[in-house]
Amino acid sequence: NYFVFHPRDESRLKVSFAGKHLVCGNRLDRLAVTPTFHAIVCKECCLRVLFPKEVETYGELRKYLAVKLGLSDSASSAEEHF
Numbered sequence: 001n002y003f004v005f006h007p008r009d010e011s012r013l014k015v016s017f018a019g020k021h022l023v024c025g026n027r028l029d030r031l032a033v034t035p036t037f038h039a040i041v042c043k044e045c046c047l048r049v050l051f052p053k054e055v056e057t058y059g060e061l062r063k064y065l066a067v068k069l070g071l072s073d074s075a076s077s078a079e080e081h082f
Helices: 058-068 075-081
Strands: 017-020 027-032 037-042 048-052
Touching: 048 058
Parallel strands: none
Antiparallel strands: 017 027, 027 037, 037 048
């Protein structure tokens, strides 16, 4: 049998492999890029998404990016967390 893992909000972001890029199909890796920020980087198209190193789960990443992209009404509470 072949099982595919679909991360949930509570799933921890892995230190290296973070997933598969749905646009180009290549792997996404998590890298430490500064002392305070990490990035998810696509190995094929070089898409790069920065986030604070304190982000540990997919849910925290989703909330952080929603605030940064202006998609969340809870901007002040999420920014206080990071």
